[in-house]
Amino acid sequence: MANLKEVRVRITSVSSTQQITKAMKLVSATKLRKAQNAIVQMRPYADKLRSLLLNLADSMEGDSLAAYLNERPVNNVLLIVVTSDRGLCGGFNANVAKQTNILLKGKYAEQAAKGKVTILPIGKKGFEYFGRANAKMFTDYREAFQNLNAERGFAIAEWVLDAFRKKQFDAVEIVYNKFKNAGTQILTAEPFLPIDMKTLATSKVGKTKSDYIFEPGKTEILEELIPRILKTTLYRTLLDSHASEHGARMVAMDKATDNAGELLKTLRLQYNRARQAAITNEISEIVGGAAALG
Numbered sequence: 001m002a003n004l005k006e007v008r009v010r011i012t013s014v015s016s017t018q019q020i021t022k023a024m025k026l027v028s029a030t031k032l033r034k035a036q037n038a039i040v041q042m043r044p045y046a047d048k049l050r051s052l053l054l055n056l057a058d059s060m061e062g063d064s065l066a067a068y069l070n071e072r073p074v075n076n077v078l079l080i081v082v083t084s085d086r087g088l089c090g091g092f093n094a095n096v097a098k099q100t101n102i103l104l105k106g107k108y109a110e111q112a113a114k115g116k117v118t119i120l121p122i123g124k125k126g127f128e129y130f131g132r133a134n135a136k137m138f139t140d141y142r143e144a145f146q147n148l149n150a151e152r153g154f155a156i157a158e159w160v161l162d163a164f165r166k167k168q169f170d171a172v173e174i175v176y177n178k179f180k181n182a183g184t185q186i187l188t189a190e191p192f193l194p195i196d197m198k199t200l201a202t203s204k205v206g207k208t209k210s211d212y213i214f215e216p217g218k219t220e221i222l223e224e225l226i227p228r229i230l231k232t233t234l235y236r237t238l239l240d241s242h243a244s245e246h247g248a249r250m251v252a253m254d255k256a257t258d259n260a261g262e263l264l265k266t267l268r269l270q271y272n273r274a275r276q277a278a279i280t281n282e283i284s285e286i287v288g289g290a291a292a293l294g
Contacts, residue, residue, distance in 0.1 A: 004278065007271040011264065018260035024088065025253035032182060032246035039179055039239040046236040049229040053195070067165050068195050068226055076116045077108050078138075078160065078169040080192065080234075081130070082176035082241040083123035085145050089249035092177060093125040095187050100130075100175050103189060118169070122156070122238065148242060153235030160234070161227055164193045176237050177244035183251055185244040192234065 081100050083093045100119070104112045111117050119137045121127040127142040141156050163169055172193040177185040215221075 004271065004274050007267055007274060011267045011271065014260050014263050014267065018257055018264070021253045021256040021260060025250055025257060028246045028250035028253060032243065032250055035239070035243035035246050036179070036182075039236070039243045042232075042236050042239055046232050049232050053226065053229045068161075068193065068230070071194050072167075072170050074108075074111065074170045076118070076169045076171075077111045078118050078120055078163070078172045079103065079108075080120045080122065080160070080172065080174040080176075080237075081126040082174065082237065083121065083126035083129075084241075084245040085124040085143070086249075087125065088252060089245055090252040092185065092245055092248040093123075093129070096126065096175055096177065097129045099187055099189050103173065103175070120156075120160070123241075144238065145242060148238060150235055153238050154231045156238075157231035157234040158227075160193070161230060169193075174234070174237055176241045177248070179240045179243040179247065182247040185248055192230070195230075 079100060081096060083096050087093065104117060108117055115136060117136065119126075119130050119135050121130060121137060121139065121142050122144050124142060127137070127139060130137055141159075144152055144156060160172055164172060171191065173189060174192050175187075175189045178188045180186055
């Protein structure tokens with residue numbers, strides 16, 4: 001059995017850790033509220049744009065618009081991997097990395113074997129993980145979450161769209177955590193480019209077909225509208241992941257606080273038993289000494 005001093009030191013250490021995890025939970029809860037408001041306000045707008053995209057699919061004409069829709073042989077692939085900048089959020093980052101590896105070993109195994117898969121990490125944890133794996137990466141946007149706003153999100157999307165139009169990549173897919181509520185994040189891997197109209201048609205958006213009158217012209221409007229829809233979709237993805245991160249960290253810190261409480265109960269019981277044993281031993285020695293003197 002551990003001596004009293006060792007148990008006392010452990011109790012002090014666990015108590016300090018419990019205070020830290022409790023504080024981190026409160027901080028994450030505060031940040032989650034702000035991040036949740038952002039994604040809740042963005043979703044109706046993004047869903048409406050996706051619905052509009054589905055309605056306009058039949059109206060697209062010209063090479064500039066068809067470039068977003070037409071599938072071509074997949075030689076070069078871009079995987080946008082959205083993680084967090086910090087840890088202590090349970091399996092949030094590990095699940096994204098695992099799903100990405102599944103894609104690399106399954107759907108894009110042929111391209112990965114030829115070194116034609118590029119990782120675009122958004123978040124430091126994804127950059128560190130695939131950096132250790134010596135993966136081919138484009139790292140300019142790994143710190144996007146340090147100052148996340150629409151301008152930065154649109155800039156990332158603009159780079160992706162430009163690279164796709166120039167045929168640097170033939171397929172773009174996003175791996176991220178979709179926010180459902182504070183305790184639930186849905187690991188998602190969804191194609192970004194080319195636009196998958198079948199997926200849109202089976203989603204909750206775009207159920208009603210509309211006939212639009214274009215002014216000044218159909219091509220001019222669509223050339224401006226389609227890239228904006230795609231940029232908004234990517235920005236919504238970043239907001240989803242950002243809210244999911246804080247939700248995952250809040251839950252992880254809540255569980256850590258509870259675990260620390262259970263550990264403290266065990267340590268205090270152990271401490272009381274050790275103290276009782278020490279007292280019993282001292283009483284036995286006194287009684288034995290008194291008997292020897294008598």
